[in-house]
Amino acid sequence: MPRVARIPRELRLRPFSGSNAVAAGLLTKRSLTGPAWRRLFADVYVQAAAFDDGDHRMWCEAAAVKMPAGGAVSGLSAAYLWGVDLLPRRSPVHVTLPRSARPSPHPRLAVAHRSLGREDVTRLFGGIPLTTEVRTAFDLARSLPRADALAAVDALLHSRVLRREALARYVDFHAGLPGVRRVRELLPLVEALSESPMESRLRLLLHDAGLPRPTSQYEIRLPASDLTPDARTGAAATDARRRGRLLARVDLAYPQWRIAIEYEGDHHRERATFRRDVGRLNALRAAGWLVLRFTADDVLRQKDQLIRTVRQAIAERS
Structure with a gap:
């Protein structure tokens, strides 16, 4: 009978860095190529039994494993983690990275290069770095097509994750950012009572x-x-x-x-x-x-x- 791979407790269920696991003596390079593990991104793996291609949170956790300093899960993926699911099927993970970061292209990763202030990023949901609710709404309002942007901000308001006043204040304090005029034009149209x-x-x-x-x-x-x-x-x-x-x-x-x-x-x-x-x-x-x-x-x-x-x-x- 084939040997059943030993699964270290530290590597169960959540994505991890393969090189870190090897350096810690938890796995060998050869064992990472076996059927017990699934490769998600470069040097990022998850236990095969925990792999679910449709689990967007899993993909967000995988993207966070190699997230450089100053980066965060953002856009529609951040909205998803805040409880607002507007993602199309098999959506890539949306991340914002510093301009110096150049990750390997991957169909399940959508990268925007922008600078995020320290106040724009928080860590929730198991330590995943993601944009704050107000920065998430701001980015969606200025980057999505207008109807999609309104739907996204409405949904964040309806879920009570976001308050309209907080978004208005953010716009006032970040008047120099690209797209701020578009967000200002959208603000009078948003509606917290909208249900879809x-x-x-x-x-x-x-x-x-x-x-x-x-x-x-x-x-x-x-x-x-x-x-x-x-x-x-x-x-x-x-x-x-x-x-x-x-x-x-x-x-x-x-x-x-x-x-x-x-x-x-x-x-x-x-x-x-x-x-x-x-x-x-x-x-x-x-x-x-x-x-x-x-x-x-x-x-x-x-x-x-x-x-x-x-x-x-x-x-x-x-």
């Missing part, structure tokens, strides 16, 4: 078309006078009389015209969700609301028609 990237894109479409800014995540309530007598008694009577019964919370709304705008993702096609949507839609119509529902195809490929639909609805209800 497509919702952010939809809101941006309305803004760019010159339409009024809608209210995000608006609660539509049945007036207390419309409640049944039974609904106005009992434990929830005070709140029901004060606020009315909640009918729905919609993605975007123009309350003054009773227009609700909804983004419909693929999950709305599921049978149970579809049934709930029908009942919800009927209740909103009965309450006098017009509900406009849009899909990804509308937002991404039928933009002009989407804007015409919203503009016509406003005109009819004004």
